[in-house]
């Protein structure tokens with residue numbers, strides 16, 4: 208077995224490497240890739256091989272994928288550039304006939320989620336590649352709310368335009384365990400897996416959880432999308448970023464991140480990390 212993890216210098220990829228090692232995968236069969244030299248050095252210290260991987264530089268992909276049997280393609284973080292970047296990764300995997308596992312988004316092929324189109328296009332490129340592949344349609348990270356949770360604990364309020372929309376979040380560790388389990392098993396080839404937390408929550412529940420853990424009242428300040436954009440700009444966000452963040456909340460309000468069918472907990476063999484446990488750990492640090 209020889210596995211290349213792209214985006215291994217990032218928060219999710221690093222955890223996938225840890226989970227593979229924890230499952231007894233021989234370190235020398237893992238190649239951890241990314242652009243950040245310091246993060247690559249830290250990964251090398253765990254005994255894995257490392258490689259410079261830049262999705263926009265096909266030479267780095269060709270060099271890193273030499274001899275690879277599997278590639279975990281962690282979706283890039285440069286929104287708007289991901290389709291050509293992911294195409295380059297799939298082309299390089301095809302050159303060595305490696306199978307591909309890809310981190311996508313919930314119901315990417317049909318969802319109105321503003322982030323879905325690049326994931327849908329990538330899934331279509333994978334299907335057209337003829338490569339054996341598995342799609343991990345990861346839902347939201349609970350970590351996306353770290354700042355909101357800390358601010359709620361400190362100031363007693365949470366600003367949102369999600370209405371009563373639910374978020375089926377799970378932690379990066381939950382998703383990383385699933386990715387590792389899928390990479391070391393032959394059982395998931397050809398599958399599209401919708402991965403989400405077991406217990407979708409809304410912002411009233413988030414506020415109640417922070418309130419319980421922090422021991423103080425927390426109110427939810429529900430605003431419209433337009434008011435949210437203005438408030439975010441007032442906090443110093445650029446207009447485009449503020450609109451993006453508020454559009455994601457609007458997607459949540461529409462229920463686009465609410466689905467959970469238990470696939471993630473089945474794959475990792477335990478319940479996903481409960482919100483209360485996550486908030487307790489976060490506020491203790």
Ligand SMILES: NC(=O)c1ccc[n+]([C@@H]2O[C@H](COP(=O)([O-])OP(=O)(O)OC[C@H]3O[C@@H](n4cnc5c(N)ncnc54)[C@H](OP(=O)(O)O)[C@@H]3O)[C@@H](O)[C@H]2O)c1
Nearest residue numbers: 214216217218219241242243261262282283284346347348
């Ligand atoms: N489900 C969610 O809630 C959620 C939230 C945020 C993001 N995401 C998606 O999930 C991915 C992984 O999440 P994360 O938390 O690990 O993000 P992260 O910590 O920002 O890590 C992103 C990783 O992608 C790599 N990368 C980005 N652009 C690249 C490029 N052009 N060439 C090569 N590598 C590139 C980065 O490498 P270097 O830093 O070394 O350049 C880094 O290793 C993100 O990239 C994004 O697509 C999902």
